[in-house]
Amino acid sequence: MKRIFLFVVTNLAVVLVLGVVASLLGVNRYLTANGLNLGALLGFALIMGFGGAIISLLISKPIAKWSSGVRVIEQPQNADEAWIVETVRKFASQAGIGMPEVGVFEGEPNAFATGAFKNSALVAVSTGLLQGMTREEVEAVIGHEVAHIANGDMVTMTLIQGVMNTFVVFLSRVVGYFVDGALNRGEQRSGPGIGYYVTTIVLDILLGFLAAMIVAWFSRHREFRADRGAADLMGRKQPMINALARLGGMVPGELPRGLQAMGITSGVGKLFSSHPPIEERIAALQSAQ
Numbered sequence: 001m002k003r004i005f006l007f008v009v010t011n012l013a014v015v016l017v018l019g020v021v022a023s024l025l026g027v028n029r030y031l032t033a034n035g036l037n038l039g040a041l042l043g044f045a046l047i048m049g050f051g052g053a054i055i056s057l058l059i060s061k062p063i064a065k066w067s068s069g070v071r072v073i074e075q076p077q078n079a080d081e082a083w084i085v086e087t088v089r090k091f092a093s094q095a096g097i098g099m100p101e102v103g104v105f106e107g108e109p110n111a112f113a114t115g116a117f118k119n120s121a122l123v124a125v126s127t128g129l130l131q132g133m134t135r136e137e138v139e140a141v142i143g144h145e146v147a148h149i150a151n152g153d154m155v156t157m158t159l160i161q162g163v164m165n166t167f168v169v170f171l172s173r174v175v176g177y178f179v180d181g182a183l184n185r186g187e188q189r190s191g192p193g194i195g196y197y198v199t200t201i202v203l204d205i206l207l208g209f210l211a212a213m214i215v216a217w218f219s220r221h222r223e224f225r226a227d228r229g230a231a232d233l234m235g236r237k238q239p240m241i242n243a244l245a246r247l248g249g250m251v252p253g254e255l256p257r258g259l260q261a262m263g264i265t266s267g268v269g270k271l272f273s274s275h276p277p278i279e280e281r282i283a284a285l286q287s288a289q
């Protein structure tokens with residue numbers, strides 16, 4: 001709940017800062033003169049940035065189950081499933097979080113954690129991961145995912161995405177009004193013109209790409225912390241190093257877009273990748289004290 005509270009407060013603070021800066025720079029007077037209510041725009045940016053991100057967070061677990069075909073282990077059907085559940089239970093207890101739901105999904109090697117709250121999350125591993133790794137390596141991967149939950153990474157990533165969305169919505173529309181005003185100087189009209197709409201669409205796309213790079217940068221740094229968290233939960237770092245090395249020689253399973261940041265690995269281009277290269281993660285763990 002503390003991170004949810006932080007989420008709300010941060011987004012409100014961002015909107016407040018945007019409003020103060022716009023007032024100090026005189027942007028509000030220009031916008032008002034051209035028919036745009038700054039307060040309404042700030043409210044719209046808050047709803048679009050915060051609203052979409054928080055809804056995505058709240059429905060993340062059911063969407064993950066549906067999109068990945070996760071079968072939640074209610075009653076273990078074999079020794080492997082019983083071991084997975086007990087491993088998650090052990091790590092959750094060590095990390096001081098509630099027992100997550102545990103699931104298995106068909107596919108190439110991968111795993112993920114998701115959920116809006118630390119004490120009601122989901123940890124899922126793929127059949128390819130279970131078949132392609134030793135138990136110790138799978139245990140390290142599970143530790144990595146539990147560390148994500150304990151670190152509150154789902155809320156943190158949603159917070160960052162929400163803040164970026166708010167900036168994108170606000171800035172694209174402010175610039176759109178400036179461009180539209182410059183193109184239609186001296187003309188009498190009510191409401192924005194074509195210059196506003198074209199500029200807003202273009203900037204939504206361009207600033208959206210920039211925002212995605214910033215979010216991905218934060219995500220990559222969060223992965224190093226989860227790797228160290230797995231090492232701490234296991235009491236040594238070699239199993240996580242071995243698991244990463246093994247993953248480096250595998251073709252990772254492709255997770256749905258909304259889950260890629262919470263998986264164990266990602267295969268997207270570097271600027272937009274949610275995960276650092278395997279070699280960097282191994283080197284960081286090897287040098288960790």
